[in-house]
Structures are given as C-alpha cells and as structure tokens.
Amino acid sequence: MTARPGRHGHTTWCARDHRCNLGxxxxxxxxxxxxxxxxxxxxxxxxxxxxxxAEIRLRVALAPAEPAARRQLAGLxxxxxxxxxxxxxxxxxxxxxxx
Numbered sequence: 001m002t003a004r005p006g007r008h009g010h011t012t013w014c015a016r017d018h019r020c021n022l023g024x025x026x027x028x029x030x031x032x033x034x035x036x037x038x039x040x041x042x043x044x045x046x047x048x049x050x051x052x053x054a055e056i057r058l059r060v061a062l063a064p065a066e067p068a069a070r071r072q073l074a075g076l077x078x079x080x081x082x083x084x085x086x087x088x089x090x091x092x093x094x095x096x097x098x099x
Contacts, residue, residue: 011046023048037061054087 014025027044038060045053060076062069 013044014046 025046032040041057
C-alpha cells in the first residue's frame, strides 16, 4: 500500500469520506471487539505535514474492586509502553551488512 497521494490527494488506503478533514487522511477503522471485556479501534492517519500515525483507542472493562482495577491499569500502562517502544524500534532503518 502506497502512502503517496493519488490524483485527488488521497492515499491508496484512505477512506475518502468525512473522516478526511483539516488536511488529514484517515483509513477506515479496524475494530477488535471482545464483548464484555474490551474494544480496540485502530485508524491509520496521514497528517497535513505528511507524517503518518497509528491512532489507537482502547476500552477495557475494569474489575469492580479498586485494588484489582489499579493492577489492571498498571499492567495496561506497562503493555502500552512495550507496544509504543516496539513500534518505534520497527520504524528504525535496518543497518546494512558489510559485504
């Protein structure tokens, strides 16, 4: 999938509708829904400056007891840190091997 704008300024993955506004281009949402447990929505975004981003919204059901809910939140934060770090490392250029 190319990120280059086509004839009308949209990328090949762009939803080409009301989701594009203020110079941004947005893909259709990818939804992962686990009824009663959580939901994640991922959208690819090309900003007006050309930079691309993954926008992720996450909703997770928390335990009713406060200590358990806090443990869940701490775990989510640690997992999110791992996800962001892994994505950042994957974006780095691969070093060339010496011939």
